[in-house]
């Protein structure tokens with residue numbers, strides 16, 4: 001609600017792309033700069049994986065996994081200054097980034113019943129920001145693999161953020177190993193290219209769907225990519241003020 005009591009419709013920015021293209025870091029920064037909420041949908045798949053492992057489930061048991069995910073008490077903290085993820089009372093923000101979760105998460109993200117459950121939760125979170133900005137902002141930047149196409153195809157701004165495989169591997173190697181030399185890139189390949197190959201079997205995030213804008217960050221610095229996405233959003237929602 002505005003100060004006058006009238007309803008203000010929040011802007012919805014949807015961003016998809018492959019692993020290491022910069023979705024999380026760039027979208028979080030753009031959300032902070034525009035005073036929007038930030039929704040990391042990959043973190044929801046990671047939290048679901050953590051929850052199922054914590055319950056001692058066999059992740060290949062699709063029925064048991066689906067039932068557990070439907071029962072999961074998942075709370076997404078969407079403030080871009082301090083995003084966090086809770087399952088019940090447990091803050092799992094750090095645990096869901098562990099290699100054991102990264103290595104197992106595709107078992108859930110390729111389970112179509114799990115996708116349906118998480119898609120519904122993502123739509124509810126996005127709709128809450130669209131209608132009343134319940135995180136205190138004037139909209140949301142939501143990123144993942146199927147936000148532009150499945151979860152929020154009606155978003156105000158839809159962007160596919162890509163980068164060459166070479167650039168994505170180098171970025172991830174630098175982030176994880178502190179260097180992008182040949183050994184570090186080789187060690188990173190399975191986590192980036194391998195996971196994308198599995199996830200690509202159920203969602204399309206390598207090519208832009210109709211009406212989705214393509215932002216290729218291969219030759220852009222982090223700041224240049226943030227500026228490019230900001231420009232795309234401000235083009236559609238010029239009333240938003242940057243911070």
Ligand SMILES: Nc1ncnc2c1ncn2[C@@H]1O[C@H](COP(=O)(O)OP(=O)(O)OP(=O)(O)O)[C@@H](O)[C@H]1O
Pocket residue numbers: 017018019020021022023024025026042171172175217220221222223225
């Ligand atoms: N344009 C850029 N130039 C250089 N480095 C970048 C750029 N964009 C992002 N990075 C860096 O690349 C790394 C990967 O980015 P990020 O984690 O945001 O990717 P992602 O698409 O969210 O990956 P995933 O889907 O696997 O979580 C981070 O260390 C980030 O700081």
Ligand SMILES: Nc1ccn([C@H]2C[C@H](O)[C@@H](COP(=O)(O)O)O2)c(=O)n1
Pocket residue numbers: 019041042043045046105106109143144145146147195199203
């Ligand atoms: N909307 C989404 C978001 C994420 N995934 C999958 C892809 C990854 O394997 C996993 C974790 O995502 P990340 O944190 O690495 O971005 O979840 C998906 O299928 N759909």
